[in-house]
Structure formats: structure tokens, C-alpha cells
Amino acid sequence: MNPEDFLQVISPDQSPPSPFKMGTIPDTYTSGLPTIKFDGETVASTKRYPCFGAYTPKAGDRVLLARVGHGWVVMDKVRMF
Template sequence: MIDHEFFISNFMNKKKEKIIQFARVDPNYTSGRPRLIFDGETVVSGKAYPYLASYTPAANDRVMLVKGVVVGKIV
């Protein structure tokens, strides 16, 4: 039987990395990998982020990232 301590210790994010993040696509975005404005920030990121092939970025889209990859638009 698995107790709660085993479960928590094995599924905690020990590195404290941001697994899931939310952001908005740069309002000046036109093509390529989009730069983002992350929740709580006001400045566009210096990095352009990869995205899944099933998503087509558009300026001002509200998006969700999983481990640094845009997985889609939040509607």
C-alpha cells in the first residue's frame, strides 16, 4: 500500500521548476516563435517560445505553457 508521504515525496517538484505557466502572446506578434508576456509581468520576454503544431499563435492570445512549450490558447 502506498502511503501519503511516499506519494508526496515522489510527485513533488523538487527542482522548483515552473511546470505550468500562463501568458499572453506579444501584441506585436506576426510570425515564427512568439515572445510572451507572462502573468504578473508587463515586459515581453526576451526568449521566443516553441509551440505545438496543433496551435497557431496569434497576437494577444492567452496561452498555457507546459515545461516551456506553448500547448495552446485558453478560450
Template sequence: MRLKSRDFMQGFSNKKQDKLVQFAKVDPNYTSGRPSLIFDGESIVTIKKYPYIASYEPAPNDRVMLIKGVIQGNIV
């Protein structure tokens, strides 16, 4: 059986339409632990607290990038 290029590319598509990469701002009232975020296009702080990679230390109002729901770091 020969695999068509269209079928091959569909294997990489995100069928659930999850947002793999997202941008947000750390809650201005953040003090410690996992931060809540304000996602781009939103104005309300999330209830959910988001994990972050060990090399990043969150700070209030940081603009951050998330990949698959994990904060990767501050965008300068």
C-alpha cells in the first residue's frame, strides 16, 4: 500500500484543534507557586494555575508563551 502525501500530512494535523502554542500575561497579583494567567484576547484571570519549566521564575505581568499548557518562559 502506498501512502499518499495528503494522508501523511493528516497524521500531523491537530484533529482536536487544541491550542498547542498560546500567549498570555502572568496575573498582576501573582506572588508565588503556579501562576494564573490572562490569555491574549481575554481580560479575566484564569482560575487554573499553570505549570512552568524549572529555568523560568514567574513574575507579575510577565508576557509568557505556553506550549501544550506549560509556561516556557518570559517573552522579552
């Protein structure tokens, strides 16, 4: 194995996953931790996601989520002007 092959094995040409995702809080949301319909998916998650303290979730909000450990946290609403 030459050095280039070795580097390809330990560091494949794949971009690391983004630390952020976009999604929407479903229209069925009423209270508590929200589920999220992530962009590119057809149905909302069954898992409920925590939110930063300054954000109060509302049905229909577009939100930015950040990867924390092995999960996601809702950062805030994304305002579309």
C-alpha cells in the first residue's frame, strides 16, 4: 500500500456532516418539546427536540438546529423576510 492509498483509507473523500440542519415545526404542534420535519424529509420525526431558552416553539416555525453530541437542539426560529 502506498502513502496515498493509506491516506484514502483513513480519510476518505467525504465531506464531514454539517453541524446544522434546517426544519419546520409541524402544524400539529401545541406545547412541550417539538417534533421536527427536517428539510428533505417527508414526515416529522417522532423524537422531540430541546430548544435554547430564548426560543419558544410555535407550529409552522422554520428553525435552525445544531448538532450537540449525538442529537440536535433547536437554536432559534429563522425569519424569512
